[in-house]
Amino acid sequence: MAIRKIKPTESIVYLEDNIDVENKNSKLTLKDSLQDEFEMNEYCEVQQTKRDVLKLVSEKLDGRQRQIIIMRYGLFGNEPQTQQQVCEILGISRSYVYHCC
Numbered sequence: 373m374a375i376r377k378i379k380p381t382e383s384i385v386y387l388e389d390n391i392d393v394e395n396k397n398s399k400l401t402l403k404d405s406l407q408d409e410f411e412m413n414e415y416c417e418v419q420q421t422k423r424d425v426l427k428l429v430s431e432k433l434d435g436r437q438r439q440i441i442i443m444r445y446g447l448f449g450n451e452p453q454t455q456q457q458v459c460e461i462l463g464i465s466r467s468y469v470y471h472c473c
Contacts (some may be wrong), residue, residue, distance in 0.1 A: 385402065386402070387401065387402050387403040387406075387412070388401050388402070388403060389401060389402050391404075391405065425447075426447060426448065429441055429442065429447060436462075437472050439462070440458055440462070440464075440468075440469055440472040440473070441472060441473065443457075443458045443461070443462075444458055444469065444472075444473050445473075455469045455470060455473075
């Protein structure tokens with residue numbers, strides 16, 4: 373809530389942003405309120421990597437390959453499928469699924 377008061381129109385929030393609205397001279401940041409800075413940085417990196425992978429899958433793979441990768445790794449909120457399940461659903465060989473992954 374404090375961040376919204378400070379930056380009501382901005383959609384990007386930085387870990388170094390001051391969150392003490394009442395005291396403009398305060399050095400209390402969002403990062404200070406987190407339990408472990410390393411874990412937060414790691415979490416943010418993982419989330420960015422996921423976004424990058426989803427973008428690549430969407431933009432760089434053709435329809436069949438995209439479908440296999442989405443099914444196999446459970447992307448876009450889907451449950452991961454085994455090679456055998458993907459083969460049965462799509463009616464393709466396991467070697468084709470293996471080479472796509």
